[in-house]
Amino acid sequence: MPVMSFFRRQSPSALPVRAAARPSTARPFGARAALVLALAACGVTAGCNRSSSGGSASVVLATALGYQGETSEYRVGVEARALVPEPDGAVVSYSIAPPLPAGLTLDPKTGVLGGIPTAAAPLTAYTITAQLxxxxxxxxxxxxxxxxxxAAARYGYSLTLFPGTITAWRYDAGSKTYLANGGDVSVGTPVRAEAHPLGDRLFVLDSLAGSVVTFAIDPESGVLERIDEDSTGMFPIALEVSADGRFVYTGSEEDLRSFRVDPITGRLQPTGPPLAIRSTSAIAVDPSSSMIAVGSAGFEAIGVFTLDADDGSIGQLRGFTKVPTPYALEFSPDGRRLYTASLIRDTIDVFDTDPPAPVLARLDQRTVPAGTFDLEVESESLWAAHFSASALSEFELDADAVPAATGTTVLLAGTPTSVRPNPSGGYAAPLFDAGFTQYADAVAGDPLFIPQRRFLADFVLAPAAGARERSTPFTAALDAGVGAVVLLSSNDGTPIGSPNLAGPAPRALATDLSGRTLAIGDGINGSIRRFDVDALQPTLALRGSPTPAGFEVRDLALDGGGRRLWALTEGQLITYEVPLAGATVQIDQAPIGPDPARIAADASGRFIACTDRVTDQLFLFGVSPASNEPIPAGNSPVSLLDLGETSVGAGAVAFEPLGRVVIVALEDVGAVRTLLVNTLTGSTQPAGTVSGMGRPVDLAVRLDGLRVFVADAATPALHLLALDPKGIPFLLDTLPLDESPTRLVLEASGQAVQFLSEDGGWGRASAPTDVLQLDATADLGLTDALDLAPISVWVDAPTATTGTGETGAK
Structure with a gap:
């Protein structure tokens, strides 16, 4: 049966601007999109983002001392990300009770709590008292x-619509609670998230941008790295990942789309043309990844289709039925039953999917509280989130996968937008209007509250990671002397394959986090060449014709997904969009200093920093999520001169991954200076300086933001710095070198760096225990080595031999 034979077009109706207690049957948009539109009707401004008392909503619930009122976790032998007070009033001294675990200390003068724990300790409440x-x-x-x-961790991620952020939480099985993981990642208007079954990637729908954003999940820290962004059509609201993790499906106001997950890069690739199902409101894929159920609010119907086992594309229609406002779908664990929820019926319907039939057979129906937004199946239970009723429901499934006649209803402190069952039982539910996620464990009983901003759209718990990890098998080196780019082995620097022509005078090189896009800027004709990277071969393939920049290109930066490119030219910052297909397109040009030196973007692509050598200034830009255009942030530009300094030679710049600290190399005074960034306003303030170096020319920051590698061309040497919680740097170790390093890149593991030298040499160094060691060197014979960029890919994690002689996953 043709797809469109049952999805008949319904009469259009006006869009609601607020969530009603009983939504209209003619709502063409999904519930989450309606919430986005409600806020957009306010002007999409900070004026809409207010607490009930009229003040700005805060990230966490702060206390009188300014400590974040949230639960944290430390690990034995690992430096803790310290807790820092911001007291209201002059403090004479600090004290704490009960005593801290071994290795952790509280500074009685500053109130900073930190250190390196040496012994395990259970979840405990500590009271810090300040004498005024x-x-x-x-x-x-x-x-x-x-x-x-x-141990293999499970991380939860909450989505906040305005400001568009994703916050990470670590689920601890011992205490059966969520622990603060620190840091937000910026996304335009995140409305729905799903995790990859391997726990190494997170997929997030950005409604107003009309895209699905792919993030890499660091298995040890839970930190997100943006690696991809793909178009979904206007106002996406439905998202599903197949159980085998090979395919991702998105539904929008325009259509339904399918993507293949690249196992090497982690990026998404469309598997075929979009399917014209208007106002797709819900998607579910069965556990065998052989069927997909699609709900359409526009057609007021649901359909079940076959899925191609090879490419995940959507095939023949197996069955359909008319259901008004189908905003939630879920398959039973065996795939024989399909559960659907209708907003206006206040029911959950159970359909039979086997055998296939033109019209799906309804087996049963359950009456539930009003406004069902989400359904989730966990083991032998079916959960439902009821937005209008501020409640959750749980039904036990019988042997035939049919919900019990009666279920358990839990009243919540706000309106839930989704429900996620916890590993040990119980639930986590983000509350849109209350500013926190309500969490309860089946054993603990009493609900806990994870404090966050208001306008929570979703909360997802990622599976335990560890089966896959990011690796950097190759780097790309730029040889300006012969106008070529060369791929090098990360093991010993051996060139791989033939050099690739890079232009008459290539000067700058950049790669994205997924290792699939490489850009080269030319220093004479002002052009940018873009290459596709095949990390399996490995080879580079020039895509299209060079893009003119109009000026000498001095430095380049790509965002994590390789979709935005920034070129630093003479007095200008030029912004480009980088589509998966087609030419790179210039979208903005902003004036900066007369002699720009270097550029950097944070991991999420929400901030860009540039330095200028003549004015010794730092230019900081925030990136508009709607237009991708850079907007001067906070108090930018900022002088990098300290008291008594007349010139510092501002050069290399880098971000702490979450964008909270900017690090700048000052070549003329042999120093590295840091600035704290207010991630809400973009304003900066000085943090600290490490002096006594020769000429620091490049920087690389570890993923956790606690360590910074510095290339020193004058000494010559590599330096390892630590960043304290307030962004103040201090020197940990120095590794003397025989040749002067000019460029430095961090490998995906975060423990090793590779560098180029002025004489065309290559080297690799690591610091597994905060002591730098030289692992390998090679003479590449490059005539004018100018730049170096890592090419990182996803690989299967190495296996480890257990004490019993068996082989298990890391």
Whole structure:
């Protein structure tokens, strides 16, 4: 049966601007998209993002001492990301009770809590008391545990519509709670998220941008790295990942789309043309990845289709039925049953999917509270989130996968946008209007509250990672002397394959986090060449004709997904969009200093930083999620001169991955200077300086933001710096070199760097224990080595031999 034979077009109706208690049957948009539109009707401004008292909504629930009132986790032998107070009033001294675990300390003068734990400790509440200069005292309570060893973690990610952010949380099975993981990642208007079954990637729908964004999940820290962004059509609201993790499906106001997940890069590739199902409101894929169920609010129907086993494309229609406002779909664990929820019927319907039939057979129906937004199946239970009723429902499934006649209803403190069952039982539900995620464990019983901003759209718990990891098997080196780019082995620097022509005078090189896109800027004709990277061969393939920049290209930066490119030219910052197919397109040109030196983008692509040698200034831009255009942030430009300095030679610049610290190399004074960034406003303030170097020319920052590698061309040497919680750097170690390093890149593991030298040499160094060691060197014979860029890919994690002699996953 043709796809469109049952998806008949319905009469259009006006869009609602607020979520009603009983939504209209004619709503063409999904519930989450309606919430986005409600905020867009306010003007999509900070004025809409207000708490009930009229103030700005805050990220966490702060206390009088300014400590974040959230639960944290530390690990034995790993430096803790310290807790720092911001007290309201002059403090004389700090104290804490009960005593801290071994290795952790509280500075009695500054109130900073940190250190390197040496022993495990259970989840405990600690009271920190500050004695004030006026004779009074204020106190705060912080909760944390110390884990003995690293185990495969499960991370939860919450989505906040405005400002568009993703916040990471670590689920701890021991305490059965979510622990603060630190840091937000910026996304335009995130409305729905799903995790890859391997736990190494997170897929997020950006509704107003009309895209699905792919993030890599670091298995040890839970930190997200943006690696891809793909078009989904206007206002996507439905998202599903196949159980085998090979395919991703998105539904929007325009159509339904399918993507293949590239196992090497982690990026998405369309598997065919979009399917014209208007107002796709819900998607579900069965556990065998052989069927897909699609709900359409526009056609008021659901259909079940076959899926191609090879490419994941959508095939023949197996069955359909008319269901008004189908906003939630879910298959039973065996795939024989399909559960659907209708907003206006306040019911959950159970359909039979086997054998195929033109009209799906309804087996049963359950009455539920109003406004069902989400359905989830976990083991032998079916969960439902009811937005209008501020409640959750749980039904046990019988042997025939039919929900029990009666279920359990849980009243919530706000309106849930989704429900995610916890590994040990219970639930996690983001509350759109309350500013927190309500969480309860089946054993603990009493609900806990994870404090966040308001306008929560979703919460997803990623599976335990560890089966895959990112690796950097190759690097790309730029040889300006012969106008070529050469691929090098990360093991020993051996050139691989033939050099690729890179232009008459290539000067700058950049790659994205997925290792699939490489860009080269020319220093004479002002052009940019873009190459596709095949990391399996490995080879480079020039895509299209060079893109004119109009000026000498001095430096380049790509965002994590390789979709935005920034070129630093004489007095200008030029922004480009980089489509998967077609030519690179210039979309903006912004003036900066007269002699720009270097450029960097943070991991999420929300901030760009540039330095200028003549003015010794730092230019900081925020990236508009709607237009991708850079907008001057906060107090930019900022002078990098300290008291008594007349010139510092501002050069290389880098971000701490979450964008909270900017690090700048000052070549003329032999120093590295850091600035703290207010990630909401973009304003900066000085943090600290490390002096006594020769001429620092390049920087590389570890993924956790705690270590910075510095290339020193004058000494010559590599330096390893540490960043404290307030962004203040201090020197840990120095490794003397025989040749002067000019460029430095960090490998995906975060423990090793590779560098080029002025004489065309290559080297690799690592610091597994905060002591730098030289691992390998090679003479490449490059006549004018100018730049170096890593090519990182996803690979299967190495296996380890257990104590019993068996082989298991890392």
């Amino acid at each position: 200069a006026n004779g009074g005292a204020i106190a705060s309570t912080v909760r944390f545990l110390v884990a003995d060893t690293f």
